[in-house]
Amino acid sequence: MTVSALTRPGERDRLVVKFTQIDWTFVIALCLLAGTGALMMFSVAGSSWEPWAGAHLFRFGFCLILMIALALFDIRVWFALAYPIYGLGLALLVAVELFGDTRMGATRWLDLGFISFQPSEVMKVGIVLALARFYHGISAENARLSWWLLIPALMIAAPVLLVAHQPDLGTAMLIALTGAAIVVLAGLSWRVIGAAALAFLVAVPPMVMFVMHDYQRKRVLTFLDPESDPSGSGYHILQSKIALGSGGFFGKGYGLGSQSQLNFLPEKHTDFIFATLAEEFGFLGCASVLAIFAAVIFMALRTASLAHSHFGRLAASGVTATFTLYVLINGAMVMGLAPVVGVPMPLLSYGGTVMLTVMIGFGLVQSVRVHRYTEVTSGKGAFV
């Protein structure tokens, strides 16, 4: 099929054509990452599909189908649903504040009877959609510096404060940074960016000392000096570093990682699965996986830059920013560069919620790609 063929009116709306427009290299990269995750779970379970590896692959399969289905949704559908999804997310966050389940000291879960889930996950996609939708409608001038910008500031602040109050600092930070990324991408004045960065730096130490919960402060302080309490809160960081370092260049071999196999490594199949990988496959394995992550990020960014609509561009890059933050934060945590926060390595770590969120986001990215030539207008009845 030639490019000229696509230019025929209506041709791009055919489902089969849309299907071919999905970035299949991107899909293969995702499969590789999820497969690596399953491989490590198989290893740490003592060469068993139970309890994690099988479930992980099954979930990924389901999420992949969902992602492809979402990719075929017209970008204008996403556009139209942007504010409703954000509104729903916000409503759920308020609901969780009022009726949520408290598990392990944090109120994050909403029990709907048949399923319980974390509304903060909805907001991860919701904030991207809503901000993209907002910036789609305003001029470059207004996006740089104007009173209009109070609206995105509120849009970000509301969910961040609600989530931080749960308390789920990791997710709150992720939402805030994703929002900030979109605001910057949309063209915020560098002066404002500089001033905000400065304000942030000034605000962090008092935040740590006065606003955080004890366990959160302890995590941060332990991060600064992990050897101070090797069997207490510094344990996770130290054991993770031992797992990484002892892997060496080539790794200890598949199924031979003593740190993970003998349970010295905490959360070896979830948040710290990268350390398991590092121990058994060494620098070579880690660098390869990091390269695949980088490829996924750049393919997604390229998709964003291809889009003709501002909404598409911002939405795709917003999702990419979330994904990038996941990878960098988890990586830094596992390598002892950041405090232990409950941020998993997307696709690699075991856990359904994050995988669902990430794959829905990638569904949006692929939808942007499939519909990259589609013009989106903010007027009434603009979409089909």
Added chain:
Amino acid sequence: MSEPSIFFSEVNERQGTFHRRSFLLGGFAGAGMLALGGRLAHLQILEAQRYEKLSASNQFNFRLVPPPRGLIVDRNGEILATNRPNFRLLVVKDGVHEPGATLKTLAHFVPLDDDRQARLMREFERTPNQRPVSVLEDMTWEQFSAINVRAPEMPHVTADMGEVRVYPHGGAFAHVIGYVAKVNREDLTETGPNSEPILLHPGFRIGRQGVEKAFDLDLRGRTGAKKVEVDARGREIRHDQDGDIPAQPGKTVELTLDVDIQNRALEVMGDESGAIVLMDCRSGDLLCMVSTPSFDANRFVRGLSTAEYRALADYERRPLLDKAMSGTYPPGSTFKMTTALAALSAGINPEERINCGGGWYFGGRTWRCWRHGGHGPQNMHDAIKNSCDIYFYQVALRMGPDHIARAAKALGFGQTFDIGIPGQRSGVVGSTEWKRTQVKRDPTWHPGDSVSYGIGQGYVAVNGLQLAVMTARLANGRKQLNPRLIKSVGGVEMPPGDEVPPLPFSPEHLDYVRAGMISVANDRSGTAYRQSQLGLGDVMMAGKTGTAQVRSYDGVASRSSDSVRWGLKDHNLYVAFAPIDDPRYAVSVIIQHGGMGGATAAAPRAREVMRVALLKDPEIRARIERPLPMPDVSDVPPVGQAPDAPIEGPPLAADPAAPT
């Protein structure tokens, strides 16, 4: 793409900004990934070796293997202290799991009542994480396997097999050997052998008393180790046989004691409180050293309950005190040989007679002889045989205390001996110098002090071991024999007790005193004739009775009242040696509050113990069992009709004077 140009440029500006900034985002992501890659390279390439070591120290663990504690055996190799297998239940606290819940679960399988659980919880509070606490010892095989089967469900519980100390002869050696017990915090030191980590092993026991304490390091052996692969909870996954360092068992400690004599001594003491010490008077080896009442040392190994301990500590006959070494008593008349030797050395003529009328007025009071009717005129031999107090009062007064003290020191009083175990008390040997320095409220030696000194009362106190040494030195007649308790340690012979200087007494004087002792036991009028008959033919015993006052009898009608409370009765003593013609063994018996007259309580017991010692001696046995020399060669009966060798003396079984 055919929008108005103004709109287009507007769109274009937004797009341009986005593109520039998305490059920035890409750059940020790329930089982040590179930073992660750099960090990975740092950890996995530059610092890999360091972390490999840390990983290995996580994965492999050297588990200490306690060495089997050395045996303690008697002179014939009979086992006095050994180890037996012990099925133990250990629980590890890890800071996450509540040990109380684990104990509740365990209580379903093994007996753990609430009291015990409460006690264990206190122990858990004191114990740091990851160190096992012994929850139950001496499980039955059924309990052991019941726990082992359920081990996978109870990750903090292990059932293992250790060793526990056992004393097969219970109380007979309790004071000499002592016992082992759990390690206390006070036992641990920063350096030296007591800083070794094996002391923290839950089954480890440390020597607390006697030989177990004195030779603790020899008996302890060298700790071994086994290399095991462990998981994060410290549970053993695999055992690497090649990495093992075998434990070296502790050395064997051989004592000079003899199980049979020791057991017989414990037996004849019955309920009495006191001590029996029997010594070889050629070599100085101690064959028997018993203190009664005794206690079962095995109870201490497991740990006594407070009630058990109180019962032992509060009993008025004081089972925990070693009366052979730590209890000092006035020697009473058993001291008269010392006074006699001192008198002979001081030049007093032993044939000079002093009249005993039952009392002697001196220094404003009447000094009584034990025999109220008096003994009549006594020379020194008679005075020893009859234990005449009047004679020794006057002799002692005449020569003064320093002569007596010199003789007493030479015979072993007022000193401790290096027998390898602690706990001896030297007692008192009075002299003018001693009183001047030691008795602050009355530092002058009065003549009256000498008078009671002469009969072993007043400023003199001795222990059972010293009495035995004194008797052995008298019997030996040549050497200042030292007692020996430890025969060898790990096969290395300890110095014998007979490489010592000679006694500072002339042989004639010693013969004279010994003759007195022979008369005590063998003249029909001797104070202990009836109680000193061994019934072993011409193997005969010599001895000396003793009674030590524990209160003043001035104004009390009779000393021999059986109705007085136990704690107010006199101490009853007897020292003896045998055979009289070629002394081999010396024995001392102290019966605390045994009543008046050494012959009644102490002498029969001394005889019993002496008999066992003599009968176990092959040379003596041969002498007893040898046929009598034929009276006349012409009387030889025809071949085939030779009569059985007649047994000399009363038959062994005949025992006219049972201990009273």
